[in-house]
Amino acid sequence: MKYRLGVLFNNKLAQRFGYIVTQKCSVCPGDDSALHILSRCQHPTISKMITERHNKAGRLKQLPKQLQRALAAPTSCSLTSPVPTNLQQMR
Numbered sequence: 001m002k003y004r005l006g007v008l009f010n011n012k013l014a015q016r017f018g019y020i021v022t023q024k025c026s027v028c029p030g031d032d033s034a035l036h037i038l039s040r041c042q043h044p045t046i047s048k049m050i051t052e053r054h055n056k057a058g059r060l061k062q063l064p065k066q067l068q069r070a071l072a073a074p075t076s077c078s079l080t081s082p083v084p085t086n087l088q089q090m091r
Ligand SMILES: [Zn+2]
Pocket: 025, 026, 027, 028, 029, 030, 036, 040, 041, 042, 043
């Protein structure tokens, strides 16, 4: 959310406001920015976290297709099966 609002604090902003002299990332050789934090940092641990988040998002994107397939698959319990006679009398 902070990224979307442009308030995710990073070294690029810190340099702009005069808090530090360089916008280099604290943990890798790249220049720091909001985008760098979310998707471009080269630090092995952070890079692994970014990849894991990417893969989870990809799996979530597949979920509606999996649900559609599951709903379309034939099952033993169908909504189109005839209503048992004892239940028909309850109507
Ligand atoms: Zn970095």
